[in-house]
Amino acid sequence: xxxxxxxxxxxxxxxxxxxxxxxxxxxTCDLAYSSYQxxxxxxxxxxxxxxxxxxxxxxxxxxxxxxNDIPEVFWFNKxxxxxxxxxxxxxxxxxxxxxxxxxxxxxxxxxLQKSFYQQGYHVxxxxxxxxxxxxVNSTNITYMPGDLAHDAEDLYRVMNLVWAQxxxxxxxxxxxxxxxxxxxxxxxxxxxxxxxEQKQAFNFxxxxxxxxxxxxYNSVTILDEYFDLRNNREAAVAxxxxxxxRFSDGYAAQESSNFDxxxxxxxxxxxxxxEAELKLLIGASFRMSSSDMIFxxxxxxxxxxxxxxxxxxxxxxxxxxxxxxxxxxxxxxYFDGAMLPRAQRLDASTTKADxxxxxxxHAIEDYLKxxxxxxxxxxxxxxxxxAGEIDYLQSIFAERAxxxxxxxxxxxIDRISFVEYLQTTFQGGVN
Amino acid sequence: MxxxxxxxxSLLVILCTFLLVACSSAPRLExxxxxxxxxxxxxxxxxxxxxxxxxPWEGFxxxxxxxxxxxDEYVVLPIIAGYQQITPDVIETGVSxxxxxxxxIATFINSLLQLKLSVAGETLTRFALNSxxxxxxxxxxATPIGLAEQxxxxxxxxxxxxxxxxPYLVLPLLGPSSLRDTAGLAxxxxxxxxxxxxxxxxxxxxxxISLLDAIDTRASLPFRYYASGSAFEYEHLKxxxxxxxxxxxxx
Numbered sequence: 001x002x003x004x005x006x007x008x009x010x011x012x013x014x015x016x017x018x019x020x021x022x023x024x025x026x027x028t029c030d031l032a033y034s035s036y037q038x039x040x041x042x043x044x045x046x047x048x049x050x051x052x053x054x055x056x057x058x059x060x061x062x063x064x065x066x067x068n069d070i071p072e073v074f075w076f077n078k079x080x081x082x083x084x085x086x087x088x089x090x091x092x093x094x095x096x097x098x099x100x101x102x103x104x105x106x107x108x109x110x111x112l113q114k115s116f117y118q119q120g121y122h123v124x125x126x127x128x129x130x131x132x133x134x135x136v137n138s139t140n141i142t143y144m145p146g147d148l149a150h151d152a153e154d155l156y157r158v159m160n161l162v163w164a165q166x167x168x169x170x171x172x173x174x175x176x177x178x179x180x181x182x183x184x185x186x187x188x189x190x191x192x193x194x195x196x197e198q199k200q201a202f203n204f205x206x207x208x209x210x211x212x213x214x215x216x217y218n219s220v221t222i223l224d225e226y227f228d229l230r231n232n233r234e235a236a237v238a239x240x241x242x243x244x245x246r247f248s249d250g251y252a253a254q255e256s257s258n259f260d261x262x263x264x265x266x267x268x269x270x271x272x273x274x275e276a277e278l279k280l281l282i283g284a285s286f287r288m289s290s291s292d293m294i295f296x297x298x299x300x301x302x303x304x305x306x307x308x309x310x311x312x313x314x315x316x317x318x319x320x321x322x323x324x325x326x327x328x329x330x331x332x333x334y335f336d337g338a339m340l341p342r343a344q345r346l347d348a349s350t351t352k353a354d355x356x357x358x359x360x361x362h363a364i365e366d367y368l369k370x371x372x373x374x375x376x377x378x379x380x381x382x383x384x385x386x387a388g389e390i391d392y393l394q395s396i397f398a399e400r401a402x403x404x405x406x407x408x409x410x411x412x413i414d415r416i417s418f419v420e421y422l423q424t425t426f427q428g429g430v431n
Numbered sequence: 432m433x434x435x436x437x438x439x440x441s442l443l444v445i446l447c448t449f450l451l452v453a454c455s456s457a458p459r460l461e462x463x464x465x466x467x468x469x470x471x472x473x474x475x476x477x478x479x480x481x482x483x484x485x486x487p488w489e490g491f492x493x494x495x496x497x498x499x500x501x502x503d504e505y506v507v508l509p510i511i512a513g514y515q516q517i518t519p520d521v522i523e524t525g526v527s528x529x530x531x532x533x534x535x536i537a538t539f540i541n542s543l544l545q546l547k548l549s550v551a552g553e554t555l556t557r558f559a560l561n562s563x564x565x566x567x568x569x570x571x572x573a574t575p576i577g578l579a580e581q582x583x584x585x586x587x588x589x590x591x592x593x594x595x596x597x598p599y600l601v602l603p604l605l606g607p608s609s610l611r612d613t614a615g616l617a618x619x620x621x622x623x624x625x626x627x628x629x630x631x632x633x634x635x636x637x638x639x640i641s642l643l644d645a646i647d648t649r650a651s652l653p654f655r656y657y658a659s660g661s662a663f664e665y666e667h668l669k670x671x672x673x674x675x676x677x678x679x680x681x682x
Contacts, residue, residue, distance in 0.1 A: 076500065076657040103660050133660045233472075248678040292661045299662075308458060309465040316493045318456035323663045324482065325469040 029265040035381035036278035038411030041268055046412065049419035051114040057105075058084045062165055064137045064158065071136065071299045073313040080137040080158065084166050085113055085123040092205070093122040093174035094426075095159055097192075099183030099410070101289025103127045108182055111414035112210075115422050116180075122172055124162060128185055129154055130289070132296035141301060142346075144339045145293065146184075146216055148359050152191035159192075160201055177202040178426070182410050183384070186212030187361060193374060194367050206426060207374045211382055211410045214392055215360035219384040220286075220331035227283025229328055239280050246271045282383070291326035294334060295319070303338065305329070361396070368396050375400045375425055377418070379407035454490030484673045487598050495601040496665050500656035502604060511650045525569040527651055530644050531580070532561045532568025536626055537619045541583035545591040550581050582679070586615030590680035599669050607672035 029044035031037055038044075061079040070078050082104045094116050098109050104125040116123050127134045129151045139157070143150040166172045179202075181189040186209035193207040213219035229236055250270040254263060273281075298307045306325040307313060336352075343350045357363055368374055376397040380390060394401050402421055404412060412418045486492065515523065535558040542550040557573040557580065565572045574580060589611050590596065597610030608616065627637060657664055 073662060077660065105658075127660075131660060132662060244674070244678075248681055251678055252682045292663065295662050304465055305468050307467055308460060309467075311458065311461055311464040314459065315497060316454070316456060316490065317458050318489055318493070319662060320486070320489075320666055321471065322467070323666050324471055325467055328472075329469060 029269070031265065031269055033406065034275065034278070035379075035383050035406070035408040035411075036275055036282065037268075037273075038381075038406065038408030039383055040278055040281055041265065041411075043407045043411040043415055044265060046415040046417065048414055049115070049416045051111070051414065051419065052118060055085050055113060055117055057113070058086065058170065059105075060084055060162075060165065060169075062158075062161055064161065065139045071313060072315050073299055073317070073319070074132070074136045074296070075315050077133045077136050081127065081133055082162055083113075083123075083125045084170060084172070085117050085125075086166075086170060086172055087117075087120060087122050090173040090175050091120055091122050092176045092178060093124065093172065094178040094180060096123060096125045097155065097179070097181030097185030097188045098126065098128040098131065099181070099185050100128060100286070101130050101293055102183075102185075103131050103133065108410055108413050112180070112182070114414075115419050116426070119423060119426050121178070121426075122174060124159075124166065126155065126158065126162070129188070130184065130293045132292050134158075135293065135296040136300050142342075144297065144334075144342055146334075146339060146359060147343075148187055148191045148216065149195075149363070151188055152195050155188060156192055156195050156199065156201070163202075176205040178206040178208075179204050180208040180210060181212075182210040182413065184213065184216070186210045187216065190361060190364060190368060190374065193371070194364050197367075204373060207371075208422075208425065209374070209376045209378075210413070211378045211384070212361065212376070213384050214389040215356060215362070215386070217335065217356040217359060218386045218389070220335075222384060222386065223283055223286040224330040224332055225283070226279040227287050230330070236280060239277060240284075243271070243273065243277055243281070246273075287327060287330075290329070290331055290334065291323060294326050294329055295322055297338070298322075305337070361393075365396060372400070375402070377402045377404070377421060377425075379404045379409070379412065381406060381408060383409045451488045451491045454494055456490040456493050484599060484669060486669065488600060492599060492601040492669075493665060495603060496606075499601065499604060499606055503656050507604070507649055508655075511646060514646050515650060523647075523650070526643060526647050528561070528565070528571045529568045530647050531571070532558065532565070533623065533626055535561075537585070537622045538581050538583045540622060541585055541588045541619075542581065544585075544588045545583065547583070550583065553578055554581050584612075584615055585618040586612035586676070587680050587682075589615055590676070596673065596676060599673065607668055609673070609676070612676065 028047055029041065031041065031044065033045055060082050062082070064080050067078045096104075096109060096112050096116070098104060098106055102109070104127045109125050113123050113125060128145075129135070129138065130145045135145060138154055140150070140154050143154075145151060179189045179192060180186070189207055190209055190212070193204055196202050196204055227236065247267055250267045253270070254267070294306060297303060298305050299313060302309060304310075306322045306329065313319070335355075340350075340352055340355060343355055361368060374397070376393055378385075378390070378393065378401075380403055382390070385393075390403065394403065402425075404417065406412070407415070407418070518526075535554050539551055539554045539558065542548075542554060557578045560573045560578070561568045561571055564570075571580075586609075594611050596612070600608050600610055600613055602608045602613060602616075605616075627640060632640065659667070661667065
């Protein structure tokens with residue numbers, strides 16, 4: 001989930017032209033801990049793991065469907081993008097699937113790439129099927145992203161094509177295959193593992209779910225509530241202005257006009273955001289990702305929700321109206337207005353409850369219980385989990401579950417104890 | 432040389448004015464097009480930050496944004512990549528420091544113009560230290576001893592004295608700006624040009640220096656067009672730019 005990229009935070013980090021980040025990554029912060037804070041700024045109270053500063057990343061593109069079928073407004077998204085990080089010789093290979101609305105090169109993906117490369121893996125990183133570049137390049141025009149079993153089929157097709165491409169173009173030799181993903185990508189990994197039991201293209205050695213939702217519907221309902229424009233627009237808008245004002249005050253009081261990791265932490269410390277404000281940032285960031293997703297779907301499927309139906313969008317055309325419309329659309333709307341009708345078109349007897357069940361780990365519970373290669377890592381206070389879902393995960397994965405007491409949603413992916421856990425779990429893979 | 436370029440720039444101004452007004456970004460709808468199902472709120476103010484900034488020159492701006500993205504991909508970034516490949520990191524940093532040091536002069540003048548005496552003092556000390564001990568600015572010796580680099584430009588000075596930002600404007604190759612900040616840029620460039628003139632170089636060397644400066648500026652900017660993958664990148668960047676400048680001016 002692209003939670004870090006609220007407007008505000010992009011503003012802070014994108015404008016920092018100086019590249020001192022690396023040197024400052026090891027600083028811890030003295031922010032007051034909460035699961036929301038950890039979700040937004042990372043679990044910075046714990047020290048960062050010692051990971052490689054940079055990797056030799058090969059950015060790749062692959063044609064999945066005829067490029068002329070891709071709407072003109074996505075001229076910059078022709079061909080699917082992914083990345084490969086290659087070991088010098090034969091090695092185990094791991095696929096990483098990004099979270100909701102996130103690309104193959106999101107900040108969390110980069111942390112995971114470093115960990116697994118350090119562990120001796122070839123790393124192939126794929127965007128989430130909810131990321132615009134994936135949507136507009138996908139051959140799927142029947143199912144809406146978020147439909148986990150069908151997403152898994154889509155991803156599996158892409159993984160096969162990508163694996164063929166890196167073998168011919170980059171001479172990658174894999175001794176075994178593993179798969180992981182964070183957030184929604186974690187849930188995808190589980191469904192892909194199940195699919196692979198039948199198709200057997202990869203015969204995964206290890207599968208790791210990182211901070212997955214148990215039920216997609218429950219998780220997005222939580223995030224929808226953080227950013228409630230429909231019932232409470234005025235309050236939300238006012239709160240945004242207030243947050244901006246406090247950050248700019250902090251910036252004005254700062255010694256230097258530059259930004260680095262340390263000054264971002266101190267800005268957050270001075271802004272002293274309340275729980276409601278942190279939730280607003282998380283919710284707004286989620287809404288930004290889902291706006292991108294809905295626009296890509298609307299343009300590709302000619303669905304006419306936030307764009308004109310039967311209209312070819314010109315590449316110079318203003319999209320502001322679509323963005324403004326999308327800002328109002330909750331995931332709940334998407335579920336009721338797009339996913340459910342589509343499922344019912346294929347099978348009229350499908351109910352909402354059926355879908356909620358189908359888009360959850362409950363649907364493949366038996367497999368998760370018995371398959372010894374599947375592992376789970378999450379945090380006790382992961383904000384996307386409903387009450388009781390942590391216990392559910394513990395009961396399903398039993399000794400294959402690792403639950404950290406703190407970290408919020410994916411806040412500790414690059415922290416010492418999390419990376420140590422990855423090392424112990426994937427130790428066998430290197431041999 | 433001067434008159435020649437002046438003539439070109441006035442032509443360019445006329446052309447741009449024409450383009451600014453002439454290009455449209457409104458959708459040209461097919462006869463069977465159906466309006467989007469999700470409605471916009473009746474009261475535009477309800478959108479808050481999403482409608483905080485109007486964009487009267489959007490048609491022009493979007494075309495320029497597209498041009499910039501293409502120019503970046505096919506011309507600018509390959510040049511940057513070549514530069515980074517042939518230049519050792521130490522030299523790259525030195526070049527960066529050198530131009531940053533020249534930039535301190537504009538920062539100094541602008542902080543005086545905004546009556547920010549402590550910023551001006553700090554900048555002047557930095558410039559003095561880096562130009563001498565730092566060997567003509569090749570080394571930044573001031574930052575490690577706690578003299579932070581400041582950033583003041585004439586756009587901010589105008590803002591400080593109450594000049595409104597004016598319409599959003601995407602400049603060729605340079606990207607996001609506003610009417611006010613473009614004027615500011617022109618002024619800062621005059622200062623910079625005077626500094627270069629002080630160095631008494633011949634035309635070829637001046638051209639080389641300008642080119643190197645441009646390359647260095649782009650190389651130190653991590654931004655890549657459409658790396659966000661979002662169809663709304665133009666909107667996001669506009670919002671960020673406007674907001675960021677407001678915050679800078681308020682500083």
